[in-house]
């Protein structure tokens with residue numbers, strides 16, 4: 208079994224790498240960020256993995272040659288790619304999971320609701336001054352770093368079941384909410400950015416996510432976490448419908464002929480306003496939803512009068 212000291216070393220290393228990815232993709236880099244990355248020893252993150260080391264090398268070389276125009280060039284690249292100013296074949300490299308959830312790119316979709324519930328159940332709040340939607344890559348990376356640190360606290364307190372749960376949470380979250388869309392983001396952004404810095408950053412992050420899954424798989428095996436009951440789906444739904452105790456209230460009914468999203472428009476008024484993050488238009492077999500409270504907000508918000516609430 209891994210010792211406490213070894214565990215802390217591994218988790219702190221993982222947390223610092225997640226925080227580096229979060230920093231790079233959160234917003235355009237300030238001059239202070241550029242100086243800190245250039246002087247703070249990016250090469251210290253090299254670890255023997257080919258993609259991580261090459262990505263770090265590319266970023267470090269780019270910043271080593273920085274001049275007075277570097278910040279502007281990087282800001283332009285970031286804005287074009289990650290604020291969605293420029294697209295490829297109608298698709299944009301927005302760093303949100305919900306932008307890669309289906310054929311149409313919609314923010315604030317299913318993925319956002321799911322990660323929101325996971326964060327809420329982990330009592331995670333946005334830091335002051337951070338207003339990223341929850342399914343932004345940077346916020347997800349901050350979450351991974353935080354859970355890695357919490358697992359160290361649990362280990363120190365000898366709460367090994369809690370350690371195992373945190374490891375499974377990180378393992379499943381990485382698989383189901385980062386690795387499921389990051390390669391698509393990197394592929395799209397790779398066709399938009401022109402500065403080598405962001406190419407290096409994307410290679411570094413992709414290599415790190417893949418390697419981190421291997422590390423987490425090893426930690427899960429080492430600590431016996433694979434034998435504990437863990438279902439990420441239970442964390443993704445705020446109030447899962449429980450039909451065994453009582454009959455749930457019926458969901459709003461959508462008039463398919465009136466709903467403008469069904470006709471191809473980008474309307475998400477109903478989902479955005481719903482306190483339970485329910486999408487009345489969703490296929491509930493494919494996308495399980497929270498329980499509807501019949502608050503009626505979606506009915507009022509719908510611009511096409513397409514929703515009605517059946518009698519409870």
Ligand code: SF4
Nearest residue numbers: 481499500502503505
């Ligand atoms: S009635 Fe309220 S809880 Fe139910 S789907 Fe509409 S907004 Fe959500």
Ligand code: SF4
Nearest residue numbers: 466467468474477509
């Ligand atoms: S708000 Fe109305 S029109 Fe828009 S997606 Fe929802 S049901 Fe359709």
